[in-house]
Amino acid sequence: MTPATDLIDRCRAFLPAMGPRMLFSHVTAALLHGLPLPAAMTDADPLHVSARAPMRAPRHVGIRGHQTRQPDDAIVSLHGLPVSSPVETWCQMASVLQERDLVVLGDALLTKRKPLATVDDLVLAVDASPCRPGIRRLRSATSRVRPRTESPMETILRLAIVDAGLPEPAVDYRILGATGEAAAHGDLVFPSARVVVEYDGDHHRTDARQYYIDVDRLWRIRSLGWEVVRINKSHMSGNAVEAIRRIRLALAST
Template structure:
C-alpha cells in the first residue's frame, strides 16, 4: 500500500488550511490522504495531532479568521463555569460586523464589534480579552455565576484585571446588550478572593439576610502574631469562616487545618468550618446548614438581625 509523503515540518503538529497545504507544495490528493483528519471544512490535521478544545479552536479560527469568544474564550482563560456549560461541545466564534457569522456544525457564530484591546493574540488562536469575555458571559450566565466569574477576574493570586480597569471598561459599555446584567453583577463582586466556592458562600449568606463577611482579613493574636487569613470573617464578632474543599481531606492538610483553627480559638475567635455538603440543600425547602451554622455563630456573639421595615403606605388619591 502506498504510504503518503511526509508532511512539511511547519504542518506536522498543528491544524492547517487546505490553502496552506497547497502553498507548501502539497497536492489536492495529498490533502485527502488517510493520515489526515478534517477538524472542520477546509482544514486538515495529522491523525496524531492531539484532539482537544484548543486544537479544535485553532482549526476553526484558521479557516474562518474569527475570534474565539464567549464560553469558548472563558474556558481558555480558565473562568469557573457551571459544569453543564464547561464541557459543551459547541464552539463560540465572533466575526466583525460586515462579515458573515460563522456557520459550522457545533459552532455558535456571533457578529459584533470588538475593540483592538478586546482581542488577545495567543500562540494558537485569537480570543477575546478577559474583560470582554466576562462581559459577553452576561448574556449567558445566571447572576450568581456571573459574579463568581467576575471575582475570578479580580482574584487575589494572578488576577486577570484590576477593579479600576473593570469599572472603566463597564463605563464604556453603557447601553450595550448585557450592560445591565453586568452592572448588577459588578455591585456584588469583590476583589482578592481565593476560590469560586468562597464567592458562592458569600452570596448565599447575603441572600439569607446575614451581614456581608470580610474576605481574607488576617487574624492576629494579642501580641501581634499572625494566626491565619480566614476565607470569610466577621471581625466585630470575631467569627472566622473556612470553606474546606476536597484538598483539605488529606492527613497532612487536615493536621494543618486543626492547628490553624485551634490557634484562632485560643485568640478568642469562633471558627465555623464548612464543606460542600453545607452548601447543598438536605431536602427541598430546608435551610442550608451553612446559613444555619453561621447565623448561630453570629447570634452567639451578640448579633441581631435588623428588623424588617414594613412597606410604606401611601394615601389614596382623592377622586377628581
C-alpha cells in the same frame, strides 16, 4: 482550572478557516481561560467564534457565530489562539449567565492566587458598553464581586450569607495577634463578632500539605479567641440552609 487539550486542539483545527478579524469568544473563551462556569456550560460544543464588525458572524457547522465591536486591547493570544480577553469574556457571558454565576466568574478574575483583572478593570469595561446584552445583570454583578476570593464555592457561600439577610463577611481578612502582628487569615470573616467562616473544598482534604497548613492556621485563629465555622459541600444544598443555620448560631453566640 485549565482548558481541556481537546478544546485547544479543536480551536486550532478551526483557526485556518478564521479571518483576520475573528476570535474565540463567549463560552469558548471562558473555557480557554479556565474560568468557572455552570456545569451545563462546560461542554465545549459548539465553539463560539466572534467576527469584529463590519464582518458578519461566522456560519459553520459546530460553530456558534457572533458579531462584536470589541477593540484590539480586548483580544489576547492564548495557546496560540486569538481569544477575548478575560474581562471582555466576563462581559460577553452576561448574555447567558444569571447574576450569581456572573459574580462567581468575576471573583475568579480577581482571585487571590492568580488575578487576571482588577475591580477597576471590570467597572471600566461595563461603563464602556452600556448597550451590551445583559448589561443590567452585569452592573449588578459588578457591585457584588470581591477580590482575593479563593474558590467559586467560597463566592457562592458569601452570596448566600448576604442573601439570607446576614452582614456581608470580609474576604481574606487578616487576623492580628496580641501584639498587632498578622497571625493568620480567614476566608470569610465577621470582624466585630470575631467569627471566621471557612469553606473546606475537597483539596483541603486530599492535599496533605494544605490539610496540615489549615490545621495550624485554624488553631492559631481559635487560640486568639475567634470562633471558626467550617462549611463543606454537604452544607450547601437547598440554598445553603445548613451553612446559614450554623453561621447564624455562631453570630448569635457572640
